[in-house]
Amino acid sequence: MTEKPKEKFVVPIGPQHPALKEPGSFLFTVDGETVTDAAVRLGFVHRGIEKTCEKRNYTQDLYLLERICGICSHVHATAFVLGVEKLAGVQAPPRAEAIRVLAAELERIHSHFLWLGVAAHEAGFDTLFMYAWRDREVVMDLLEVLSGSRVHYSINVIGGVKFDVDKELSDSIMKQMDFLEERSKYYMKIVTTDDTFIGRTRGIGTLSKDRAEILGAVGPTVRASGVKRDIRVNSPYSGYKDYHVNMITDETGDLEARFIVRIKELYESYRIIRLVLEKIPSGDLTTRVKRKIPEGEVISRVEAPRGELFYYIKSNGTEMPDRVKVRTPSLCNWGTITDVAVGHKLADMPMLLAGIDPCFSCNDRMVQVHSTSKPTQLMNWDDLRNYGIEYYK
Amino acid sequence: MTIGVLFGDLLKSLFKKPSTQNYPYSKISAPERLRGKLVYDPEKCIGCMLCIKDCPSNAIELITVDKVNKRFVLRYHPDKCVFCAQCVENCRFKCLSMSNSLWEMASTSKEAFEVYYGREEDIAILLERAAQPGINEPACEE
């Protein structure tokens, strides 16, 4: 009598799941409550942004690229603008660079508070979720007074910034920094001493330093494992050449370490904002940049709240770019989940996913694979639809 | 074993006012730089079309009624607009600004999303032209 092959029990987290805020498919094979295998599938939020960039001029592209992600919108715009300014051979005035740094750090604070709330919600700790998001409102109001919008600040233009910081705004930012610092210390206390929370985070998802380096992870995920990777420190760009950042690492590499690293980065952001507001250089806000950008190609890297953001821009002398390629930090961190998931309980999976701070909208880019063996296929729209329907049957 | 670290905060929250804003019964005033609906002043406009060149979503169009006397009508689509304020930045004569009081733009009909700005008589001329069949409206130059 032949033995029936053992059937796998696969629990899908996504594409539609209360744990994820955006669609992404994770298939965990479980045996009881223990995970034995993990698979990742992405691509649900592909919008064809890179192709659209080639049909619009640089200024329009700036606003388009800003809307790749809602939480890291300013760093996308900054990376693009830095690249284009380098191609055009101009340097934005120092006051503009300082305001860019100010906005970037405010956005980092906003992103980390949001993440704290979401991670607490995944752990079932709704009270911390509500408190963290209540304090996030303070940052969003500050950003609204500075730029006019709570999300998608649109502060950058090619050659500088649009909005200025005056004395009244500067005072109110300083005051709120004190308030937020006190709240962050309180959250640090909760995260490190509350026993129910520690039971969900300590010792879970431990990523050793070697594995983190081999997998190529970036951002606070890898800094929690002891690897010193931070673009603001390793290769400073824009205003960070004047305002130095300290690298924050932790040795343990588990979920608790990632919480600690992100909250400590909050302290660092408060310090930098206070420094910027005290020592902001005076001057004008923009320099004139010609509409046609000379030919060339450039790489620009900035530190988003989630890690290293990488832009490649190729120009051909006209008003529209030839090619824009975006590689976002969340893409590098997926490998850490499938690596670490085996052996943990199913209940830890949402916590692991929240630990790398995924931003799915940033993720979906197209990769072109040249296959020399199979002939290339050309499909029109109807063929593509039929193919999709057949595939999922 | 330390549990319930949040307890002090929890107890205080019971007696504090909830931090939810009771919209629409109480609205906080909008900050000065809020980027709401676009507002156009036809008196200063010279028709250079720089604002339209850089709009990421083709939300504004300038229709020429009379080029020599500088009479223009701006057609604005709030549903396409992304409120980036690039047009405000580009305009050299400060004709455009983003209002900080007109930000509640929900509407139940599509008519609210096609706004004409200009002098009264210009808009009347335009609407009269549109009512006559067979005449194309003057195109907006790129």
Added chain:
Amino acid sequence: MNLPLHPLILLLIFPGGLFLMNIGLLYEWADRKLVARYQNRVGPRWFQPLADTIKLLAKEEIIPYGVHKGLFLSLPVIALTGALTAALYIPMFGFQAPFSFEGDLIVTIYLLSMMTLCIGLAGANTLSRFTIIGATRALTQMFSYEAPFLLALFGPAIAAGTWNIGKINLYAIDNIWMIIAQPIGFIVALIGLMGKLELPPFDAPEAETEIVAGALTEYSGRGLALFHIGKNVELVVGLTLIVIFYLGGIANPLEFILKSAALLLVVTALQSLFARLRIDQTVGLWWRLGALMALLQLLAIIFGRYLGDLLR
């Protein structure tokens, strides 16, 4: 107080049946409002649970593919019936229990467990990936908290010397509050109640962020409404039981309202304070800490009675 009403009215309208279900909705509102206030939010208005129930009753009931239809449709009814029947033996709202006999404490506890059993069966019946895990977790949790919870409820019964809840109520009214005499038992009973009702931090069986809605994922419409009403009734019945046993009994409706409200305040505070425990952590906690504490309490009671007999 004794109610001189026809038994059928006692069963279906007041204080069982319809009245109890509405009080259940009131308790659900109070629970949600208090949790919201602890979290610095506003919370729902008083008719929200009623509106939810009406909306659910008006929706289409979708029966998934491959389930046993009879079981699927009847399990919510059985669960609600179990919760409502358990209320018959308890002096609710300060009135005497409609039907009481010697030994009804055991029957009440088993009827309350029927709700969890029905949820487990419903999850296993539905054959969806999320529901099977939810059902497994629900039954595992039941096996872990049941023993200490029972022992904690037996403590006052031993002190009163009877298995009749009505008589325990009379004993509790006359004597000192048992929360002072048996504090460990009170803690075990309170936390056991949170486990039975699947309130956070013991809500692993219906963890929203891991398994969507646990065992009840595929339920909609009338079935889900009946399950929700059943859970609310269980909340009322459970709170009343603990008030009777540990907080000095219920002599009249006013005392019922005050004491239940105070206990509800404490339960909702405990709900908001902790992160969710994993199912293996829950089982470990209960079998190690909970059972030990309950046994300790039981030994203390037996010892106390022995000493009391000696001294007399």
